[in-house]
Amino acid sequence: MHKGGRALSPVPxxxxxxxxxxxxxxxxxxxxxxxxxxxVGRDEIRHLIRPWRSLQSSSIASRILVxxxxxRFRCPRGTRLLLGNALxxxxxxxxxxxxxxxxxxxSLETLCIEHGRVTxxxxxxxxxxxxxxxxxxxxxxxxxPSSSSAWRSxxxxxxxxxxxxxxxxxTGDGLDAALSIGGVLDQRHASPRSGRDLxxxxxxxxxxxxxxxxDTAPNRCLSPIDSAPxxxxxxxxxxxxxxxxxxxxxxxxxLDQRLEPIAGLSAxxxxxxxxxxGTYPGPGITLGPALVFGYRAARHAAGSMAEGVTQT
Ligand SMILES: Cc1cc2nc3c(=O)[nH]c(=O)nc-3n(C[C@H](O)[C@H](O)[C@H](O)COP(=O)(O)OP(=O)(O)OC[C@H]3O[C@@H](n4cnc5c(N)ncnc54)[C@H](O)[C@@H]3O)c2cc1C
Numbered sequence: 001m002h003k004g005g006r007a008l009s010p011v012p013x014x015x016x017x018x019x020x021x022x023x024x025x026x027x028x029x030x031x032x033x034x035x036x037x038x039x040v041g042r043d044e045i046r047h048l049i050r051p052w053r054s055l056q057s058s059s060i061a062s063r064i065l066v067x068x069x070x071x072r073f074r075c076p077r078g079t080r081l082l083l084g085n086a087l088x089x090x091x092x093x094x095x096x097x098x099x100x101x102x103x104x105x106x107s108l109e110t111l112c113i114e115h116g117r118v119t120x121x122x123x124x125x126x127x128x129x130x131x132x133x134x135x136x137x138x139x140x141x142x143x144x145p146s147s148s149s150a151w152r153s154x155x156x157x158x159x160x161x162x163x164x165x166x167x168x169x170x171t172g173d174g175l176d177a178a179l180s181i182g183g184v185l186d187q188r189h190a191s192p193r194s195g196r197d198l199x200x201x202x203x204x205x206x207x208x209x210x211x212x213x214x215d216t217a218p219n220r221c222l223s224p225i226d227s228a229p230x231x232x233x234x235x236x237x238x239x240x241x242x243x244x245x246x247x248x249x250x251x252x253x254x255l256d257q258r259l260e261p262i263a264g265l266s267a268x269x270x271x272x273x274x275x276x277x278g279t280y281p282g283p284g285i286t287l288g289p290a291l292v293f294g295y296r297a298a299r300h301a302a303g304s305m306a307e308g309v310t311q312t
Pocket of ligand 1: 029084106107108109141142143144165166167169170171173174240241242268269270271283284285286287288290
C-alpha cells in the first residue's frame with residue numbers, strides 16, 4: 001500500500017540579496033555542490049547529467065552553468081542557493097529586514113538564573129567571556145548533541161556510531177546547559193527499534209520516492225544492477241540529527257523534573273525532543289518543527305513580556 005505525504009523543499013534564494021552577509025552563510029556540505037561551489041537541486045541533476053536529452057534539459061543546464069560562471073567572478077562560490085542554504089539565507093535576509101543583530105562565533109557556556117527564572121547566559125567569543133541579559137527569555141537552538149561521541153553513546157548505547165553528519169560544533173551544549181539547571185531529557189524515544197523501517201519497502205514512501213531517480217520506472221528507488229562499470233561505496237550509519245532532547249511543552253518551554261516549565265527558557269530544533277517520537281516520516285521533519293517551535297517560543301516570550309509590562 002502506498003503511504004500518503006509529500007516532500008517540501010525551500011524555494012531557491014538569490015544569495016546576492018544578502019550583500020556582505022552572504023559570507024556569513026556556512027557553505028553546504030561538499031556533496032551538495034559541484035564544480036567547486038555550485039548547488040544543484042534534485043530535479044536539476046538529470047538535466048545536467050544529460051543536457052542533450054531534450055531542448056528543455058539543454059536550456060536548464062546552460063542557464064544554471066552561465067549563472068554559476070558569472071557568480072564566480074565575484075564570489076568564492078555560487079550565489080544561487082538551494083536546500084538548507086536557501087532556507088537559512090532567506091531567514092537571515094528577513095531577519096536583517098526587521099533590523100535583527102547577530103553575534104557570530106559566540107558560544108553558549110552556562111545559563112543565568114535569578115529567582116528561579118532564566119535571565120540570560122554566559123557566552124564567550126574570541127577568548128572573551130561576557131554575559132547576555134535576556135529580557136524576554138532564552139531559546140536554546142544549539143543543534144542537539146549528534147556530533148558528541150559521548151552523547152551518541154549515552155542516547156544510543158546499542159548502536160556503534162563512530163561519526164555524525166551534523167555540524168561538528170553541535171555537541172549538546174544547549175542540553176548540558178539546560179540539564180545543569182534541572183531541565184529534563186526526554187528519553188522516551190530511546191528504543192533500539194528506531195529507524196528499522198528504513199530497510200524495507202523502498203519506494204513505498206513519499207520520502208523514498210522524493211530521493212529516488214525520476215528516470216527509473218516503475219519504481220524510482222529500485223533498478224537492476226546489470227551493466228558495468230560497477231562502483232562500491234562503504235556505507236556507515238551516522239546520525240544527521242537527534243530525536244532526543246529536552247522535554248518541552250507546546251510553547252517550546254523547557255520542563256523541569258516536575259514537568260513544570262522553567263521560566264525564561266525555551267528550546268527548539270535538535271535541542272528539543274522530537275514530537276515525532278523518534279521516527280522520520282518524511283523530509284523536513286526536523287526543520288519544519290524547528291521553525292514552528294522557534295516561532296512559538298518567540299511568540300510566547302513576547303506575550304509574557306507584554307503581560308509583564310501591563311502588570312507594572
Ligand atoms: C546531510 C544532512 C541532510 C539533512 N536533510 C534534512 C532534510 O531534508 N530535512 C530536514 O528536516 N532536516 C534535514 N537534516 C537535519 C537538519 O539539518 C537539522 O535537524 C537541523 O538543521 C537542526 O536545526 P537546529 O537549529 O537544531 O541546529 P543547526 O541548524 O545545526 O544549528 C545549530 C547552531 O548552533 C550553533 N552552536 C552549537 N553549539 C553552540 C554553542 N555552545 N553556543 C552557540 N552556538 C552554538 C552551531 O554553530 C549551529 O550554527 C539534514 C541534516 C544533514 C546533516
